[in-house]
Amino acid sequence: MPFKPAGLVTLLSAAVYIGSAPAVHALQNGVGRLPALAYNTWNAYQCNINQDLIVTTAELIVSLGLQDAGYNRVNLDDCWAMKNRTTDGSLEPDTTRFSKGFNWLTNQLQSMGFQAGIYSDSGWYTCAGYPGSFEHEAQDAETFQNWGFDYLKFDNCYIPYDEIIREGVYGKYQRMSNALTNLSETTGQPPILFSLCEWGADQPWLWGASVGHSWRTTNDVTATWSSVASIINANSFITQATNFYGHNDMDMLEVGNGNMTYDEYKSHFTAWALMKSPLIIGTNLSAIANDSLEILKNQEILAINQDNVYGTSISPFRWGINPDWVSNASYPAQYWSGQSENGTVFMLLNTLDEPTDMFFNLTESPWIRAGIQYNVRDLWTHTDNGTAVRNFTATAVPPHGVLALLLTEAGDEPAGTMPLCAVWSQCADQNGTYVQG
Known part of the structure; x- marks a missing residue:
């Protein structure tokens, strides 16, 4: 996740699907129905990204067997843009680090079988200080689609003054939600998967399904057991919010990215997968250990995350x-x-x-x-x-x-299994007599 300016609360994000249904209802047309399986650049590289790194990372996802395991999306995070918009107000990729342009980049990714995601912000600037999308929502949505992106991670930094925005956090995110909805209706193209970074104080699990598919629920994860345990704890109280059209997003997978033990990495991955969080790898794949790689590729765990019949969390x-x-x-x-x-x-x-x-x-x-x-x-x-x-x-x-x-x-059970009830509370005979353990 991007750096947070001083004075702002800890960042919380959400992955939200926006389509052509009315904004007040959860979208149920099947697009984005299952949690995303993806790679994101931020945790491993932060602002040190360029077109060659993205392509090399995609090649690693293929060669390491992660694409075969189901990870089919590569998402850029913050710092990809020029510091200023063009004269007509458009965003522009960094002309040095992305000299071939984003259409070239997304074509490269798509030719390898990947979908492509991009990053922006609901405020004046992104968290790293690049142009945000406030008051440019429709323009930016069209730009992202024209570049070939079908996933947008949307952050929450540099929020306009109240007298300017005149919205609560729900309304602030609804601006881009409406832009993406209108774009899909106008172009007839599939809607962009919308990933909200909201920071959680406004309880997105209560309202997120009314605008989309999933939402971040906690602070940014770090590759420490204390961070993983705290995120599991927070999500234990909101599992009822998760189904096919509303996923609690527990932030990126840090498997192999720090100094946790092998068992801690297994717990991290298992909890994220079985709680139906999007599984977004944030690890430097050029240095990943084989045991960490095997954790990320566990097909029996991934099958629960991608279950087509039950979309609910454990x-x-x-x-x-x-x-x-x-x-x-x-x-x-x-x-x-x-x-x-x-x-x-x-x-x-x-x-x-x-x-x-x-x-x-x-x-x-x-x-x-x-x-x-x-x-x-x-x-x-x-x-x-x-x-x-x-x-x-x-x-x-x-x-x-x-x-x-x-x-x-x-x-x-085998005949004669005793006791008569495995759990004795309220265990009773047909005549109404309670049976004691």
Whole structure:
């Protein structure tokens, strides 16, 4: 994410899909229906970008197998523009760093099978001080489309005075939303995927679906466990906002970009993917380690993120070391589950600094049926691990590590399984007598 000017709150962004439906309704025409799988330049390169770097990065995405894994978009972030608009008010790419122009660049990306994304800002300037799109929304939307971009990340720096803008944050973003909607209606071309950077204080998960597809929910991620844990914690309370037409965007993937452990990177990727966040790689791919690369390419985890039947996030069914519904940035919820087209997904997250065993009763998840035994698939070891009856125990989950499981029905429980109810609360006989554990 771009540098934030002093005095502004920490940046929060959102990926929002804008189409031809009325602005007050969530868009449901199938475009942008699933979370984006993409690469973004900011975290690895910030302002040090040019046309050769973008093409080289795209070539790496192909050669490293990431495109085959599903990452099909390359997004430019801040600092691509000249410092001033042209005499007719148009934006212009930096004539030195992008000397061949953006039509050349997007043609290169598209010839390799990628879609292309670009960056702008809802204020006077971008966060790095380049021209923003305020009062140029329609002009810039047309420019981006003419250049061949179909994704726009839209930031929130250098906000005009109240007496000028006369809008809340929703209205401020609606300006570009309307411009993109009108452009699609006028040209008949597919609508541009709109990625809002909003900073979260205005709770975009409450209103984002009325203007688009997804939205950032937290501060910028950094490649530290404390940052990852705090983002997981914040998102644990808003999972109900996620579906096919509204995704909580947890910011970029920092896998391999810092000094986290292998298990922490796995937890980072697993949480982002299973919570249906857009998966936007922010790592320098020329230096990525093989184990980090394999994390990003885990097809069984990616399949949950890209599920065509269930668009909802996993949610906590038990917080674990804290009482349920406790917000703790260092120790977020530990027991999660959700639906998928192939079974019930579980995420067990060890937030402690030492290995620990993690136990749960299957029916603590609302998606599990009582009286049924379940096949257990480990989505990281890619192994089938027998059947679970009534409960499951994961032993020695590593510090800040994760277990991702897929449970599928394997028939009725064995005859005579006791106790009569796995969870004793309100367990009753037909005559109304409560059964005690």
